[in-house]
Amino acid sequence: MANIQERRDKSGKLISYSIRVHRGRGMDGKQLKPWTATFEVSPTWTEKSARKKAEAFAATFEKECREGVTTDSRQKFQAYCDYVIGLKEQRGVKHSTIVRYKELTGRIYPQIGHIKLKELRADHLNDLYTLLGQDGQSKRGGKLSAKTILEHHRLISTVLEQATKEGLVPFNVASRATLPKVERKEVNYFQPEQVAAIREALEQEPMKWKTLVHLLLITGARRGEVLGLKWDKVDFEGNRIYICNSVLYSPDVGIYESTPKTERSRRYVTLPPETMQLLRRYRAWQAEERLRLGEYYQNQGFVFSQDNGNPMHPDSVTDWLKKFSKRHDLPHINPHAFRHTMASMLYFHGVDSVSISKRLGHAQVSTTANIYAHVMEEADQRNADILSEVFLKKA
Structure with missing residues (x-):
């Protein structure tokens, strides 16, 4: 049975418990060094509650020691963070998320990676977040946005929450850190006359790009979702497409296919007849291109692909739109602006948030409402x- 010893400060206040699990004797008959751990006590706990929690921790610690799966509570944040990220990767967290975690650790580790888990304090995190808000932190040498700083905080909090579950720390100190205020950013969308100008300019562009941009606008899909669309997911009879695949890129694996962002991102999107007709014409054009290219073209079923049939790099869409807007003297265009434009136009025409959220593939309706709050206000x-015009205008 584990041995539990109280630790108090000079004033007599209970601060922690020392846990020792005896290992018996080795082959030479000598006493083996015991397994040890420290259970920190939260200042908000009563001594009775702290003792009960310490006993529960000691029981779990002893069991893990006997089974050979215990984790040293003295390890530093960097080692434990690597462990948690590895754990998430084993459990199927998306590769893009793991890559992003590792990007964030590049800024986190130099500041707090050397600190032991049990010694990490809220002021350490506050200092980190202050530093991230200064010049020289972004790839371009500027400050990080409050939203990006919050990403760092969420990763740290996730790691410490796991440490809390494993009994390595008594509570998550990230919950006591002071976070920068994230101001709501209004989404940019195109006005109807701008959409008309874009569509007119598209008539002068190659068939593939004309169709791709049209689909971005009408579906409101993410660029990776449009690039991940395959012909067997285009329902010409039902006038709809099924979004269940996405094309992404990461430096370590290159261009790859993945499932959509969330479970609700798997969705059917109904399309107008004009769009379906455009897709028919584009499919016929693509078939002719395949015949012309012969064996060079490796058909993988993608609606939009590179010249050889392989999936397109997501950034190729962004790069093409940038050149397209300059070529036709149009305002700056990025793929996500079409998503915002579609959602905004639906709000202005009285479509409810639930329907818009479903079309966008958001995990929650509240996400849609938060992103388009100012659009909803403008629509209202x-x-x-309109009501003033109908009911209050004098005859």
Whole structure:
């Protein structure tokens, strides 16, 4: 049975428990060094509650020691963070998320990676977040946005939450850190006359790009979702597509296929007849291209692909739109702006948040409402203007 000893400060206040698990004797008959751990006590706990929690921790610690799966609570944040990221990777967390975690650790480790888990304090995190908000932290040498700083915090909090579950720390100190305020950023969307100008310019562009950009606008899909679309997911009879695949890129594996962002991102999106007709014409054009290219073209079923049939790099869409906008003297265009434009136009025409959220593939309706809060306010003002025109205008 584990041995539990109290530790108190000079004033007599209970601060922690020392846990020792005896290992018996080795082959030479000598006493083996015991397994040890420290259980920190939260200042908010009563001594009775602290003792109960310490006993539960000691029982778990002893069991893990006997089974050979214990983790040293004295290890530093960097080692434990690597362990947690590895754990998530084993459990099937998306590769893009793991890559992002590792990017964030590049800024986290130099500041707190050397600190022991049990010694990490909220002020350490506050200093880190202050530093991240200064010049020289972004890839371009500027400051990190509050939203990006919050990403770092969430990773740290996730790691410490796992440490709490494993009994390595008594509570998650990240919950006591002071976070920068993330101001709501209004989404940028195109006005109807801008959409008309873009569509007119597209008539002068190659068939593939004309169709791809049209689909971005009408579906509101993410660029990776459009690039991941395959012909067997295009329902010409039902006038809809099924989004269940995405094309992504990471430096370590290159271009790869993955499932969509969330489970609700798997969705059917109904399309207008004009879009379906455009897809038919594009499919016929693509078939002719395949015949022309012969064996060079490796058909993988993608609606949009490189010249050889392989999936397209997601950034190729962004790069093409940048050149396209300059070529036609149009405002700066990025793929996500089409997503915002579609959602905004639906709000302005009275479509409810649930329907819009479903079309966008958001995990929760609240996500849609938060992103498009200012659009909803503008739409409501338009509604008020209509009511004024209908009911209050003098004859």
